[in-house]
Every structure is written in structure tokens, then in C-alpha cells.
Amino acid sequence: MNKALHSNQAHFISLLARLSRLINHEGHAVGLKPAQWDALRYLAQANKFSRSPSALTAYLGATKGTISQTLMSLEKKGLVEKTQDPNDKRSVGLDLTTAGKALAKEDALRPFANVIEVLPVEDQKDIEEALEKLLRAKLRSEGNRPFGICKSCRHFRKNTPSGEPHYCSLLNEPLSELGSEKICLEQEAA
Amino acid sequence: MNKALHSNQAHFISLLARLSRLINHEGHAVGLKPAQWDALRYLAQANKFSRSPSALTAYLGATKGTISQTLMSLEKKGLVEKTQDPNDKRSVGLDLTTAGKALAKEDALRPFANVIEVLPVEDQKDIEEALEKLLRAKLRSEGNRPFGICKSCRHFRKNTPSGEPHYCSLLNEPLSELGSEKICLEQEAA
DNA sequence: TAAAAATGTATCGAGTCGATACTATTATCG
DNA sequence: CGATAATAGTATCGACTCGATACATTTTTA
Structure with missing residues (x-):
């Protein structure tokens, strides 16, 4: 059932495809x-x-x-x-x-990102949130890892006495302040 | 000046790139x-x-x-x-x-579009509007034609007595009801 | 310890994409 | 009117993408 695209979906797909093309082109x-x-x-x-x-x-x-x-x-x-x-x-x-x-x-x-900056600040926030929501929804639907930032992980231990300020309880490794801001493969929401 | 990416921009670029990649992959x-x-x-x-x-x-x-x-x-x-x-x-x-x-x-x-449909209706609207805003902003910044729908064009004449219901005053061509819903190269906002 | 899983590389074929060169056809303008 | 310019497409090159498959090395696991 509902084999055909209803028109909302067609429009949405058009938007996705054109946007992706512009980004890719850049x-x-x-x-x-x-x-x-x-x-x-x-x-x-x-x-x-x-x-x-x-x-x-x-x-x-x-x-x-x-x-x-x-x-x-x-x-x-x-x-x-x-x-x-x-x-x-x-x-x-x-x-x-x-x-x-x-x-x-x-x-x-960057030229693409610069385009946003001329928009009203409110729009900027809206667009960023929308993109984030869309991305997360898609990743979730495919069961992919989110690849989030170390700091926000459930294995992140703050202020440990291990030489470095922080610590990863999954990999058993000390973490620098800077490293804890980075993307991690193993990241899972806290 | 401001040669380096400020962090908001870096995050935004990440979002754009990942999204584009997912779409492209699909x-x-x-x-x-x-x-x-x-x-x-x-x-x-x-x-x-x-x-x-x-x-x-x-x-x-x-x-x-x-x-x-x-x-x-x-x-x-x-x-x-x-x-x-x-x-x-x-x-x-x-x-x-x-x-x-x-x-x-x-x-x-379509699988990508289907992901949206499980989100709250409000989010769906927000996301669609955000994508549209972003797309238009980028097209505008490059001086590209919007490729909009015939019906919403300044050259669109409604209910003309030309055999077909409508008419294009730029190309001097009659337009069917269905044709007036389609994408046109020449489209310019009314 | 043998089989399975994981990490990478090598190679193939179809396709993308910018760049350049080229062929036809139609417009322009002096 | 006629030379020149602009338009619409095609052909070809080289670097790269990308899925698929096969392959070689380590670990792991059973």
C-alpha cells in the first residue's frame, strides 16, 4: 500500500536532493x-x-x-x-x-556555511536544529553510531587523578582537556 | 580576518556534510x-x-x-x-x-523521506521549512534560477480562452492544468 | 589449536565530474 | 547580406568515487 509518493513527500525529496547536490558541488x-x-x-x-x-x-x-x-x-x-x-x-x-x-x-x-550567517539569528538556530534532528533521525533509523563528542559520553569520567584531567572508562585511557572535545567512535549518550 | 572557523560554523559544516553524505549514499x-x-x-x-x-x-x-x-x-x-x-x-x-x-x-x-514521517508533525514542518530556507539562501547567493513551479510565476496567466485553461506570457504557449504544476526553467516569482 | 572475526589492501567496472576541444545550428549586428 | 558570435550538444581525458569481490595478516574465540 501507499506505493505512490504523496505530494508532500515528493517535495521533501526534491529539497533533500537539491540541497545534497549543492553541498556536494561545493x-x-x-x-x-x-x-x-x-x-x-x-x-x-x-x-x-x-x-x-x-x-x-x-x-x-x-x-x-x-x-x-x-x-x-x-x-x-x-x-x-x-x-x-x-x-x-x-x-x-x-x-x-x-x-x-x-x-x-x-x-x-565554508562558503555554504557563510550563506547562513546573513540570515536572521533566529533562522540560523532553527536551521541548525532542524538539520540536527533530521540527521539523528536518519542515523537512528539505520542503527548507526552517532559519533558524538567524547565529553558527552557515558564512559566519560571527569577530573580523575590519572595525570590527565579526564578518563575513558571504556578504553581505560586518560583524556586531555582537548581530547575530550573530539569526536569518538565509541561515544554513547550519557 | 576571521580566517579560522569559529566553532559554531565547524559544527554546522559537519552537519551539512554528514547529511549530504547520507542522502548521497541513499x-x-x-x-x-x-x-x-x-x-x-x-x-x-x-x-x-x-x-x-x-x-x-x-x-x-x-x-x-x-x-x-x-x-x-x-x-x-x-x-x-x-x-x-x-x-x-x-x-x-x-x-x-x-x-x-x-x-x-x-x-x-523515499527511505530517507520516510524517516521524517515518524517524527512529530510539528518537527516535520519545521524541518521542511528550514531546508527550504537554506536552499533558497544558497541559490540566491549564487544567483541561480529557483526553478520554481509554473503556477507561481509572474508569466503565468490563469483561465485564458486559448483552448487550454492557462497560458504562459513569456513563451506564448498554452498550459494545461497539469503542466502548470510542474517545474519550469523560466519561473520567476510573481 | 583450528576456525572465525577483524583490519586493511588490490583490483574491476560503471559512473561522476571538471576541463577542453569540437560540431552543428541559429542570432546578431555592422 | 554575411561574417562573427552565441547556443545546444557531443566526444574524450584524467582523477576520483563507490560497490563488489578477492585476498593477506593478524587477533579472537570457541
């Missing part, structure tokens, strides 16, 4: 491709535990093979460095180089 | 690629004057070459038919075949 700037920007952006925001090919794969919802290729091209451009994990010889750690960090700051999507 | 369903779905969707909604490669090029913001290829593959799949314009031998008209129309009804983005 991502072709400055010598990188949209998927490469996605990876760069993630690596700039993710904490140490989450900077691996497999975490990136989960975050971007792609396949391992695709991510492997994207990372290879970023490495060839001198934006990303790989390091072997000494504990697990299968695993690879990812870090942005200085050039990579610099480029991440000049995000290709 | 578009890989059922044997078509996202760009092919974009073309199919447009052709299903555009009026006769706007079903040409060049109009599609403007709508999707791509280059002529890319669109030409996308259309070739849709033609090869039996979803689109081309017809020579008798008045202008350079121009090509595009029509969905029966199969094309059927496929357009099963839009790849």
Missing part, C-alpha cells in the same frame, strides 16, 4: 574531492581512538576499499600520515600532517 | 547512481519547456559534458527518450519512457 573546491574533504574533516575532529581506517569507514558509511583508496590519495598529497599500531599489527593510525591541518581549517564548505 | 539504490536519480527526478517534474539537456544542466549545476553522459546512460537503460526539436535543430527534447516514469515513482530517496 566540495569540489581547492583541489580535493568531496569524499576527501569528508575524510580530512573527520580526521581533524576525531580523537586518537577514532583515527583509523575502520572508524572512518563506519563514520562515512562507505566500504573499506573505498576508504582505503581515499586515504591513499590523501597520503600521496602529503595531508595524512599512517602509523602502525604497536599493540595490534593489523591496525593503522591516521594523523593529519601540518599541511593537512592547515587545509582542514579552510574547509571547502 | 541514492545508490536500485541500479541507478545519485546523479542519474537527480536527472530522472527532474524529468519527472519538469514541464515540456524545461525538459532539455541545457535546462537539466542549469538545474543540476553541472557541466554540459557530464549531463550528456548521464543522459546517454539513462537512454541506454531505456528510461529516457530524446526527440529532435523541429523548430531548432540544435535542441533536444527529453521524455521519460513508461519504465522511466515507473522508476521515478519509486524514488531512491
Whole structure:
């Protein structure tokens, strides 16, 4: 039943598709491709535990093979460095180089974000909340990890006497003030 | 000045990018690629004057070459038919075949749209309005045509005695009731 | 300890996409 | 009127995406 699109849905789909296209199009700037920007952006925001090919794969919802290729091209451009994990010889750690960090700051999507800033502040808030709601609803419907910020995780322990100010009770690792602001693969709402 | 991203902007960009990625990902369903779905969707909604490669090029913001290829593959799949314009031998008209129309009804983005429907009706409205605002702001900032619906155009003349119920004063063409609901390249707000 | 699971890489084929060059046809304007 | 410019499309190149499949190495688990 209800096989046909009712008109509200058609309009909504149009909006989604056009918006996505505009965003994607913007991502072709400055010598990188949209998927490469996605990876760069993630690596700039993710904490140490989450900077691996497999975490990136989960975050971007792609396949391992695709991510492997994207990372290879970023490495060839001198934006990303790989390091072997000494504990697990299968695993690879990812870090942005200085050039990579610099480029991440000049995000290709900034022109798009700038468009918002000329709108009334109230609209800005509305739009941001709406996007957030939509994103979370979709992630939830697919059973995906939210990839939230460390600080807001149920495994986050504040002000521990472990050398570093905070602590992760899942990975049993100390956390710096800065690290606790980053995106984590393991994040679960508190 | 303000070369660095302030944190609100970074969060906003993250949202945009992730959302776009999810939408794009959804578009890989059922044997078509996202760009092919974009073309199919447009052709299903555009009026006769706007079903040409060049109009599609403007709508999707791509280059002529890319669109030409996308259309070739849709033609090869039996979803689109081309017809020579008798008045202008350079121009090509595009029509969905029966199969094309059927496929357009099963839009790849429906699962995404369905996610909305479980949200409170109020949220649905908020999200739709927010998306619309964002889209229009971006189109405006790039000086793009809005590609709105015929009926809401300043060239739309209602209830004319021209055989068909309505009329376009720009193209000097009669319009059917159904045609006046479609997307038009030439649309300008009334 | 053998089988299963996890982490990555390699490769294929279809497609995207910007760029450039090219062919026809139609408009413009001197 | 006729040269030149603008329009509408196609053809081709190179880098990249992306799903799929196959494969090689480690861990894990049973």
C-alpha cells in the first residue's frame, strides 16, 4: 500500500536532493574531492581512538576499499600520515600532517556555511536544529553510531587523578582537556 | 580576518556534510547512481519547456559534458527518450519512457523521506521549512534560477480562452492544468 | 589449536565530474 | 547580406568515487 509518493513527500525529496547536490558541488573546491574533504574533516575532529581506517569507514558509511583508496590519495598529497599500531599489527593510525591541518581549517564548505550567517539569528538556530534532528533521525533509523563528542559520553569520567584531567572508562585511557572535545567512535549518550 | 572557523560554523559544516553524505549514499539504490536519480527526478517534474539537456544542466549545476553522459546512460537503460526539436535543430527534447516514469515513482530517496514521517508533525514542518530556507539562501547567493513551479510565476496567466485553461506570457504557449504544476526553467516569482 | 572475526589492501567496472576541444545550428549586428 | 558570435550538444581525458569481490595478516574465540 501507499506505493505512490504523496505530494508532500515528493517535495521533501526534491529539497533533500537539491540541497545534497549543492553541498556536494561545493566540495569540489581547492583541489580535493568531496569524499576527501569528508575524510580530512573527520580526521581533524576525531580523537586518537577514532583515527583509523575502520572508524572512518563506519563514520562515512562507505566500504573499506573505498576508504582505503581515499586515504591513499590523501597520503600521496602529503595531508595524512599512517602509523602502525604497536599493540595490534593489523591496525593503522591516521594523523593529519601540518599541511593537512592547515587545509582542514579552510574547509571547502565554508562558503555554504557563510550563506547562513546573513540570515536572521533566529533562522540560523532553527536551521541548525532542524538539520540536527533530521540527521539523528536518519542515523537512528539505520542503527548507526552517532559519533558524538567524547565529553558527552557515558564512559566519560571527569577530573580523575590519572595525570590527565579526564578518563575513558571504556578504553581505560586518560583524556586531555582537548581530547575530550573530539569526536569518538565509541561515544554513547550519557 | 576571521580566517579560522569559529566553532559554531565547524559544527554546522559537519552537519551539512554528514547529511549530504547520507542522502548521497541513499541514492545508490536500485541500479541507478545519485546523479542519474537527480536527472530522472527532474524529468519527472519538469514541464515540456524545461525538459532539455541545457535546462537539466542549469538545474543540476553541472557541466554540459557530464549531463550528456548521464543522459546517454539513462537512454541506454531505456528510461529516457530524446526527440529532435523541429523548430531548432540544435535542441533536444527529453521524455521519460513508461519504465522511466515507473522508476521515478519509486524514488531512491523515499527511505530517507520516510524517516521524517515518524517524527512529530510539528518537527516535520519545521524541518521542511528550514531546508527550504537554506536552499533558497544558497541559490540566491549564487544567483541561480529557483526553478520554481509554473503556477507561481509572474508569466503565468490563469483561465485564458486559448483552448487550454492557462497560458504562459513569456513563451506564448498554452498550459494545461497539469503542466502548470510542474517545474519550469523560466519561473520567476510573481 | 583450528576456525572465525577483524583490519586493511588490490583490483574491476560503471559512473561522476571538471576541463577542453569540437560540431552543428541559429542570432546578431555592422 | 554575411561574417562573427552565441547556443545546444557531443566526444574524450584524467582523477576520483563507490560497490563488489578477492585476498593477506593478524587477533579472537570457541
